[in-house]
Amino acid sequence: MGATRFGAITIGLGLAGALATSPAHSESGSDAEIALLKQQLKMLEQKIDKLQKQSDANAATAAAANAHAKAADAKAADAKTVANANAALPVKGPVAASGVVVSMPNNRPTICTADDQNCIAITGRIHYDVGGYRYRPDTAATTPQKLDNGENLRRARIGITGKFLSDWNFALIYDFGGSSDGFGGTGAAGAAPVGFLPGGQTSGVENAYLSYTGFKPFGGKMAIEGGVMDLLWTMDESTSSNDILFMERASAGIIAQNIAAGDFRSAFGSRWWNDQLWVGGYVTGPTSGSIHSASSVIPAGTSEQYGGVVRAAGNPINGKDYSVHIGADAEWLIQPPRNLVTQAQTLTLSDRPELRIDPTTLISTGAIANVSGAQVYGVEAAATYGSFIAQGEYYWFNIDRTANTGLPPFGAPSLKFDGGYAQVGYVLTGETHAYNPATASYGGIKPANPVSFAGGGWGAWEIAGRVSQMNLNDQLATAAGIAGGRQTVYTAALNWYVTGNVRFMLDYLHGTISKQASAISTVDAGSKFDAVALRTQVAW
Template sequence: MAKKVFQASGLLGGLVLAAAAPMPAMAQDGARMESIERQLRALQSELTRLRRDAATREAETRAARQEAERTRAEVQETRRRLDTAPAAPVVAAAPAPDAGRLTFPANRPTLTSADGRFSASLGGQFQYDLGGYLRDSPGTPNNRGVRDLDTFGQNLRRGRLLFGFRYDDFTLNVTPDFGGSPDGTVGLYEANFNWNPVKPLTLTLGYFKPWVTLGDSMSSNDFLFLERPSIVEIARNVAGGDGRASAGARWAADRYFLSAYFTGGSYGGNATQSTPDQTGGVARIAGRPVANADMDVHLGFSGSYASDIRRSSAGQTLQLRDRPELRIDQSRLIDTGAIAADRAYTYGPEFGVRWRNFMLQGEYIKIGMEQSQAGAAPRPDLGFEGGYVEGSWVLTGETRRYSSTSGAFGRPSPRQPFSLAEGGWGAWEVMGRYSVADLNDKVRRGSAASTTGGVYGGRQEVVGVGLSWYPNNLLRFMLNWDMVNVDRLNPAGTTQIGQRFHTIALRSQLAF
């Protein structure tokens, strides 16, 4: 705008100078002067308008600057007041309705509250066995007819529903079992209350399976064979086993495992007793000195002690026995009978090693018993023993993962679940085992057990091979072939009542 005013002023000045310059008299006339005057008046009008517009713009600019200054001052004053005023109370928004959420950790349906403090889960375990016994003709040395084994049969080995309820650090577990050995009677696998005051520590009270031995700590879903080795099954039931009244603790860290429990009787044992139940305890310690992607090394030791043997109508007795690592037929071919005993104990080392998709593990277990003294008959302390070695090779390359919560190896997880559409075949595994359980002590062949106070409980050896197919993480099919040799004499020590035979069995398993 100032530029235009300057240009107009210069033009007007030029016209005035031009008009004042002397001109020849003949060139001046009235018409030209009048034209010049009109132009001068027009230019003066334009100059006046431009000056007026410039003044208006300047006034507007000053007004805008003043308004900006006032606004800036008001903002500063508002900030000062907010900084010095007391904080206003925060009103929380109304909480949204607690709808909860349903998830499937480890394929187990779990309902969790919106705040995460409460959850309820449902699990299941179904194991159905089909199989039988292959024996020589009746009357031959390997089939003496002392034990009439079924040639073919079936059994719902485990049919469990696992109910779990958690609130903060407290958990309640209740698991009824519709299977068994044999099936047909509903039982209770566990009913216990747990508290986790710190992450690795779990305190437990109720009916529980306390941790003792490597074979017993392994989940029944992960067994290499249909049943535990006989020496494990015998030893764990001295003061532990399924549904045992327990109170104790477990510390399960990534590289080591510690557990100890005071134990009483098993679930249902009080129904036929008029005197107090047995008391005892179990303990286990295990470590994993090597743990990497290719290799796991496991070392451990466990033991149990029964200081007051379970009492029944026959007195305070303990009976050690087991079936031939199969539950199709319920005959127990090694059996000490009921022994009057004051105390009993078990102990033994355990080991395991995994190299990529190969796994090997085993245990040695010693069982001791202090017989009750009565009359003049000899009643020495007794000792029984046994052990096993078993191995697994996963043909499809998966590994048996190590579980730090149990201090034992678990089953493999298929990389490619079975699917005809996508060409997956699941995981395939071959297994082998040798186990022995010797329940003979303080006896001599040809002499009666009563003369020495010993026991002809029998010696059982089992050599087994197996094949497992895991279509996915829920299903498993196990085929086992066992060669069983039972060497047992009658109480007089003169007659062989053992047998030799083969067993074949298939297990169908669904677990989540």
């Protein structure tokens, strides 16, 4: 109760006391005084009531203010708690005043508009190999006589990928690698140097394509694309070189792809996929490293080739801890490369022994003359169960030699070759290879505990084994036959996934090559080799 109210009550009590103790007056005078005092007392009571109401209102206002203050404190505490929780979550990236979002998915620098409709990212990979061979017999009759130890910057790619208007995708990637593979695969005068694969690994434009993914027919996704690209033909080739179990893919697949598919290939076509099925087909041309000109000098007047590939594959059986993949492939070389001066149409099938430290080929058909076309048919299968993965492919080759070039041999029968591989892998640390429906292949390993000296992580560890075989012999003991050799390679691998971007690969290879000096020769020019190689891989 306030001081004003207390004073008023005191005055009222005093007046009441005065009335009680004052001497008696005349009746009329006393009545008048009593009436006056009653009136004054009533006014005081009214004043007291008014003061009481003001005091109650002030108390209510103070209580409300106190409640608001407590609510504000609680809200601030909640906001602080949320902020602390959000601080532990991955940050997509700051939004600049222009509406641009900067992020680092898988440590790849990426810039997108705020609506995520337009993005551009910097991508790259470095695969650096070192290794050595034990090659035998090292004699004057052996071809080649030895394989050189050394190193090879196998891949050194840098470029950009991205999208615009949500449905248009693009890539422009250049490969500076191949320090031991040779550049362009041709000599100064246009002839393939000894031991090099014509049209094989080159330094140059590896990807330069545009893809439209706006169509989504039949409940799946679809891409229409063209340019220079890595064709998703065969399962091994559809697996990124960042994710393959071994340093190199099996020779049978490489030889098949080099005819009209593979890396650096110009192509136009389409693919469709959903969670269980992938179907695609492309018209293909030369690789980006090829030179085609009517000139007789550069390089001997070579015309463009063209062909086509189709693939159908899928993942019909899958569950939480298992999956099964099956597929089939076909490839056609419709127009082989032609020398516009001599009219010769030739095709060479060859590969290095599943390692690229020394670029020498141990099996090769040489230049097959009068090639009018070629076909390759293949099957593929794979399965996973927990941390275990198994995969295999097999290919049948048919080379037609009926081109009307006016050059011998005339009317030679078609050549038939075959080859394949089978491989298994097991992740010791428990991670699994996830299936990628967009490529109909299995991806790589992302370690659950990346290497960290502070956190104690040791990354992921994987062991793998493979046996591969390629037969480039046909119609032996005849003048029209080809003695390209039969190669079998056994490979054991240990892979250490340090982080999601860094991997070390240690491979041991044992190979045997059975080869005649010529189709009609009985001289055995076969050989054996052992090799150990280490790859340091960085990719983003």
